[in-house]
Amino acid sequence: AQSVTQPDIHITVSEGASLELRCNYSYGATPYLFWYVQSPGQGLQLLLKYFSGDTLVQGIKGFEAEFKRSQSSFNLRKPSVHWSDAAEYFCAVGARMGNAGKSTFGDGTTLTVKP
């Protein structure tokens, strides 16, 4: 069965500092991987996705993530955090066979941005 682990429940960074959110997955083959962001009381917005090819993927809002098969990781990074990035971030692994929409999510990392 597939699973996702986000080891950091809560991260605090200063505005302008770099950010890395960790994600480890368990899946029997090459997975579909996603990062979503959720603001309080809102739905999920897709930041970026990995299906195949280049292991470094670029997303919206200046985010990027790197797929490392050997480490079963898909960490999210941003070089300079803005106050508006404060939110909850979810990593997810999607089912293959054309059903990437059926995903298993991690429990999320809450990002706080200090001024």
Place this chain on the structure above:
Amino acid sequence: DTGVSQDPRHKITKRGQNVTFRCDPISEHNRLYWYRQTLGQGPEFLTYFQNEAQLEKSRLLSDRFSAERPKGSFSTLEIQRTEQGDSAMYLCASSDRDRGRTEAFFGQGTRLTVV
């Protein structure tokens, strides 16, 4: 593209009452998903439809839960005899199978509180 729409956004109900939520997917999307998200956790898959056919149901979907998508467009999720443990955010998402590998697009969710 108006996005995935969910109604209501918030619902407070007394224990034992029945509730029904509605989801309108992105118009050309033929797959529709329901997820449940409790506080401090990531979304958990409940069920999905391809057009009007319900193709998979999670073990989380007890007998008190029923979902329909009668004409392959909007979907409803009904919870009968609600319990306090049903309090959660119910998220709907949709995707387009015919486009191949693609992620699901999420709505804003319905927040259910059972008192």
